[in-house]
Amino acid sequence: MSLKDKLLSSYLTFQENTDLDNSIHDIKDEAIKVFEEHGFPTRKDENWKYTSLNSLTKPDYSLVSHADDAIEFKDVKKYFLNDIDTYKIVFIDGVYSSYLSETTHDGVDVCLLSSALTKPKFKQVIDVYFNKIAKKESLTALNTAFAKEGAYIYVPKSRAVNKPIQIVHFSTGNEANLMLQPRNLIVAEENAEVQVIERHQSLNSNAVFTNSVTEIYAGKHARVDYYKIQNDKENASLIDNTHIDQQESSEVSVHTFSFGGKLTRNNLSFYQNGEHNNSILKGITIIEDKQHVDHNTLVHHKQPNCESHQDYKGIFDDKSTGVFNGKVVVDAIAQKINAYQSNNNILISDKASINSKPQLEIFADDVRCSHGCTIGQLDEDALFYMRTRGIGVKEGRALLMYAFANNVLESVKIPQLKARITNLIADKLGVNIGFDL
Amino acid sequence: MAYTEDDLEKELATKEYKYGFYTDIESETFPNGLNEDVVRAISLKKGEPEWMTDWRIEAFRYWQTMEEPEWANVHYAKPDFQNISYYSAPSKKPKYDSLDEVDPELLDTFKRLGISLDEQKKLAGVAVDVVMDSVSVTTTFKKTLAEKGIIFCSISEAIKEHPELVKKYIGSVVPQKDNFYAALNSAVFSDGSFCYIPKGVRCPMELSTYFRINQAGTGQFERTLVVADAGSYVSYLEGCTAPSRDENQLHAAVVELIALDDAEIKYSTVQNWYPGNDQGKGGVYNFVTKRGLCEKNAKISWTQVETGSAVTWKYPSCILKGDNSIGEFYSIAVTNNFQQADTGTKMIHIGKNTKSTIISKGISAGQSQNSYRGLVQINSRAENARNFSQCDSLLMGNKCGAHTFPYIEAKNKTARVEHEATTSKIGEDQIFYCNQRGIDTEKAIALIVNGFSKEVLNKLPMEFAVEAQKLLEISLEGSVG
Numbered sequence: 001m002s003l004k005d006k007l008l009s010s011y012l013t014f015q016e017n018t019d020l021d022n023s024i025h026d027i028k029d030e031a032i033k034v035f036e037e038h039g040f041p042t043r044k045d046e047n048w049k050y051t052s053l054n055s056l057t058k059p060d061y062s063l064v065s066h067a068d069d070a071i072e073f074k075d076v077k078k079y080f081l082n083d084i085d086t087y088k089i090v091f092i093d094g095v096y097s098s099y100l101s102e103t104t105h106d107g108v109d110v111c112l113l114s115s116a117l118t119k120p121k122f123k124q125v126i127d128v129y130f131n132k133i134a135k136k137e138s139l140t141a142l143n144t145a146f147a148k149e150g151a152y153i154y155v156p157k158s159r160a161v162n163k164p165i166q167i168v169h170f171s172t173g174n175e176a177n178l179m180l181q182p183r184n185l186i187v188a189e190e191n192a193e194v195q196v197i198e199r200h201q202s203l204n205s206n207a208v209f210t211n212s213v214t215e216i217y218a219g220k221h222a223r224v225d226y227y228k229i230q231n232d233k234e235n236a237s238l239i240d241n242t243h244i245d246q247q248e249s250s251e252v253s254v255h256t257f258s259f260g261g262k263l264t265r266n267n268l269s270f271y272q273n274g275e276h277n278n279s280i281l282k283g284i285t286i287i288e289d290k291q292h293v294d295h296n297t298l299v300h301h302k303q304p305n306c307e308s309h310q311d312y313k314g315i316f317d318d319k320s321t322g323v324f325n326g327k328v329v330v331d332a333i334a335q336k337i338n339a340y341q342s343n344n345n346i347l348i349s350d351k352a353s354i355n356s357k358p359q360l361e362i363f364a365d366d367v368r369c370s371h372g373c374t375i376g377q378l379d380e381d382a383l384f385y386m387r388t389r390g391i392g393v394k395e396g397r398a399l400l401m402y403a404f405a406n407n408v409l410e411s412v413k414i415p416q417l418k419a420r421i422t423n424l425i426a427d428k429l430g431v432n433i434g435f436d437l
Numbered sequence: 438m439a440y441t442e443d444d445l446e447k448e449l450a451t452k453e454y455k456y457g458f459y460t461d462i463e464s465e466t467f468p469n470g471l472n473e474d475v476v477r478a479i480s481l482k483k484g485e486p487e488w489m490t491d492w493r494i495e496a497f498r499y500w501q502t503m504e505e506p507e508w509a510n511v512h513y514a515k516p517d518f519q520n521i522s523y524y525s526a527p528s529k530k531p532k533y534d535s536l537d538e539v540d541p542e543l544l545d546t547f548k549r550l551g552i553s554l555d556e557q558k559k560l561a562g563v564a565v566d567v568v569m570d571s572v573s574v575t576t577t578f579k580k581t582l583a584e585k586g587i588i589f590c591s592i593s594e595a596i597k598e599h600p601e602l603v604k605k606y607i608g609s610v611v612p613q614k615d616n617f618y619a620a621l622n623s624a625v626f627s628d629g630s631f632c633y634i635p636k637g638v639r640c641p642m643e644l645s646t647y648f649r650i651n652q653a654g655t656g657q658f659e660r661t662l663v664v665a666d667a668g669s670y671v672s673y674l675e676g677c678t679a680p681s682r683d684e685n686q687l688h689a690a691v692v693e694l695i696a697l698d699d700a701e702i703k704y705s706t707v708q709n710w711y712p713g714n715d716q717g718k719g720g721v722y723n724f725v726t727k728r729g730l731c732e733k734n735a736k737i738s739w740t741q742v743e744t745g746s747a748v749t750w751k752y753p754s755c756i757l758k759g760d761n762s763i764g765e766f767y768s769i770a771v772t773n774n775f776q777q778a779d780t781g782t783k784m785i786h787i788g789k790n791t792k793s794t795i796i797s798k799g800i801s802a803g804q805s806q807n808s809y810r811g812l813v814q815i816n817s818r819a820e821n822a823r824n825f826s827q828c829d830s831l832l833m834g835n836k837c838g839a840h841t842f843p844y845i846e847a848k849n850k851t852a853r854v855e856h857e858a859t860t861s862k863i864g865e866d867q868i869f870y871c872n873q874r875g876i877d878t879e880k881a882i883a884l885i886v887n888g889f890s891k892e893v894l895n896k897l898p899m900e901f902a903v904e905a906q907k908l909l910e911i912s913l914e915g916s917v918g
Contacts, residue, residue: 046508332835347850350817356845358856365832365862375815375847375854 031144038138061179065093109154147183160193173206188222218250232261248274256283285314294323316352341371496613496623595631629660634669645674665700694729709745717775720747733759754783757791772805781811786819795826801837808840
């Protein structure tokens, strides 16, 4: 039985076991139909030309974990950002772990989507925002059909969440093959502010396939910073679908740090529905072995006087492959747009490859749009210079690569997170050069 | 009265096709429709050897199994392939020794096209191979070329007189089965040009072909094959026009260039097929496959000025097979009214130290859609490959669109690839600056568009550059000086 058939047949059982009100049931029924019609995308789809899901859809996945999923905090402490106080929403094999989490309802709601979907007091927000921003494409629809758990963050008008929120998904590997479909909803009302750090982590090398959907709504003058850390084990695959709706004068930034995993696909879509928006999309990808990272971004400028900034850096070693597929659409009424898109790549090994497709679709005349894409190597002269000053080859290379990626790091607003990422990069490049990178 | 952008838009919308006239030359046209018999009949009509007929049939059989591609960013009513006549030739089969014998009406056509043969002969020193409705009418300067050993003739003549060359190279760069339109062309091509430059010869003059679709309801399927043997050089010019007609005319050409070791081919095109009227009715469908193959140290340079056609679908490409080979692509694509252009290039780097440069300028006005679609592919054995791409778009008015679809695929760590693209409009401050200095808005726009396209215009041979400028002028009537 193919994975598609399995998902379709388990949908009914799944629905019976969930206690939801009718409107949510309707949304799910509609979504499963979309998935049934389109199925998993193949390389014949233009958007999936360079990424094949064949190897992902082969294994026989468990859709829920049956084993006992308790894990000790000390075992997983290193995966959290510990040096600052944060809210935590932690899931183990898709199930909420109240033991590891720290949530709040004090002024803002930082809690679970499952309770938001079932409890009447959240109904108003759910009715307005749930599944409204997400596009009706196949994988997002699949998630919608099965969505029952994930993070729910609601920040009312003119409130700021006083500390960053960490969303961490652990998979224990108790099941041989596990498929997870977390669903997050983040709503920042007018003039609200929130920072979120998201991480997916598997704890052993059993296969995990995560199809995650996040919807972010940024009201007028709202500010949302979202950081994704993707540094998973070699058998963990992630398809991340993030849909963002921006209202007037809002600013949303999404930083994606892809350092590992078998296959990582980021579908990141920004819809600018108000004037004076600013959208920031940044990413660093450093991978090796046979890993595959695909960034598929869309910025849809629907209103005038907006800006978008995209900056993706990639370093590819061994047999790894990188894909960047960035698209900027400017509607005819969206005059005075400034859109920048840049994608820089370094190939370190002969077997590594990069496919880049930066696209512009422009229907307005008074705009400034530019995109740039480069593929190159480390500067041999610079490396030689460092060696003459007693810096080893490995360290010299690491320094250059760090400098290459630094642009993206600079806009990280949480200093402790920046330090964490820097350490991850140093670790990734296998160097200790006597001072913190 | 001040000349405003609205005025410009109005002018653009109402400009007329300058080359819209129809020459009443008696021509022999096949009935509409396509089947194996028609393919055989074309081959027979042209007195082709058996291998050529078989080659056509093979292509035709494969074509029947293919589907029309839909991936391009253009929308149009699909041509009905059974409603096209696949052969149309001026019936007074011309075999002239001098221009005096040429049908005066035909000569008049050329004069109106601005390529009066005798004038060109005298002034420009260009050898012109004129293809009107697919059959090569006259070739000038043949004797001068023959002295150097250069073969420049129609492809049907080449099939008869130089079968070994044609057999060796035809289909070697664009195979019969390459794509839908290449297969169709391979099956039914009626004529085209053939050019062979022997070893070490530098062709003393620019070779030129002028295409023109004359007869109603005919498709133009010409086939061009240029072979530059080791160490030779040739510059080849191609120009196209069509009379205005309400129905859409189909043009599906194939151009193959082969540059052997150390050879250089410069291929320039000025295309102003009838773009349809200001309602978007009529016009030519231009679906062309152009590709060049570079052996060691060879260089192929494509330069194109695309101002015509209702729908353009064209990607002149370079396969950089030999080490140290170079590919270049310079393009200006202008779309106006309801024109749609999806054009660009492919640079396939296979050999070591291969270099490619892509400069593409798109100008969209009216309600047109202008797309750049390109591929830069660095294969795993292409050490030290280098590419630079630049795609700039200029938008006039907010009813048109500019699109960029670059594909970049690198599989070698020593590759250096740069791609840049910008989209902008003519800046108000730029115009204001010109106004301040006494240059009126119309002239200022001309100045800016000219400057915008200069990088590509400069790459055209002298005689063509003048014509290209004229074309820009017509296409963006009133905006280019």
